[in-house]
Amino acid sequence: MRYELLGPLRIRHAEQSFSLSAPKVETTLATLLIGNGRVITKEHLVTELWGGRPPRRASAAVHVYVSQSRKFLAAAGGDPGRAIVTRPLGYELCLNGSSWDVDDFKDAMRAGRDLRSAGRHEEALARFEDALSLMRGPVLEGVTEGPVLTSFATWAEEERLQCLELSVESRTALGRHREVVGLLSTLTAQYPLRESFYRQLMLVLYRSERQAEALQVYRSAQRVLRAELGLEPHRSLRLLHQAILTSDRLLDLPTAG
Known part of the structure; x- marks a missing residue:
């Protein structure tokens, strides 16, 4: 069996895929x-399911949602x-040898960084x-999220952006800078406050012999950051801008030998 949470919650088994249509059960599972591997208390689940406004019989409802989660896993x-094991203080999900896409994602990122x-x-x-292929979309999109799910979704999105x-x-290190110009143009539009994407776009444009466009990217970043945050671009972005202005040879792709 395989658990997948980098997108809508999904279970895969014997080449079949199983999804939940009940948001509260999806949140619980x-x-x-x-x-x-850790005990999740009933109180913890109540907070995830209803925040600070639980219904009168919240504890009984949690029991029902856990029971429905078990039925889903059985199906x-x-x-x-x-x-899903009942403990004195709550419930514990045990993978018992099942795989989890989050573990696979972490392993791939760790190996990629080392390489x-x-x-x-x-x-x-x-x-x-x-x-990146493990990321199937926003985590639990449309499901009411408590602090744990919100934190996990935030982590997953940040990890996806770092992976990109x-x-x-x-x-870029392989000299394939022209391949990513379109991607980075999209990313700077989608994440206008993330300076790293501006930096990468400026560099690949410069290496693609598009110096004027690289300088225009800096001006756009400067305008957005001033308007949205009242800040100037980070020092690393300013230094790259200056290096592009002077055609600094350090920006050229290193050659072997």
């Missing part, structure tokens, strides 16, 4: 999955009695692409 081919540090950019890029940055850096 997702909270238990995120805390796998997906799992052993619900072993997967990148070793200068093995082609292999690093492959691992970053493996990690690292994959771009590997492509």
